[in-house]
Amino acid sequence: MPKINMQNLEKEIKSVISEIAEVEPEKITPEANFVEDLGMDSMMALEILASLEKKYKIKIPEENLMKLTNLKQTLELVKDLVNK
């Protein structure tokens, strides 16, 4: 499997979040909190999770939903699962 390009991965995940949460990609900084800063709710988080699963053909266990609080953590989670 080709090595994942981290910069691309960040950009792709950002675009997924941007589309679902309907916020400008510039606002999605690594530390911006999904709920407090980007106005997301738990269902949007679930949609992001489902989109990432489909896009990267990974399975993200339900308990990880709580970890999806900002871009940085989402990126870490996907990176871990993609490299497995």
Add this chain to the structure above:
Amino acid sequence: MELGLNTIKKALHQRYPFLMVDRVIEFEKGKRAIGIKNVSVNEPFFQGHFPERKIMPGVLISEVMAQTGAMLFYDEDKKENPTYYLGSIKTRFLQPVVPGDTLRVEVTPVKITKDAGIINAIASVNGKTVAKGEFTFKAIQ
């Protein structure tokens, strides 16, 4: 497994004129459900939509798909099934639905967690797809 109206009323909290599933002809909990909605000329919404040409409103086709989707979560062991609310829908309407049509809605899960889920729905009449969509739900706490 087939589910009749009594079971549907246990699973769904909607009532007349908003109970949009007449029968569930196939049910595998959390895996697949097929709901049937017979569209009669006497449906209250046909009075105004439209007086000169009766077409089932797309939002109500969505409602049939959403309610069939909520059936996927039905758990007969639970004393009371939760009420679900919609977070988002992504729907495409392909053909008009008119009085006399039997809507058949097949739903499958995209992702289900213990209190929320995303489902896929395909609505058809006589084997022809009339609408399809993706729905995100959450149980009201």
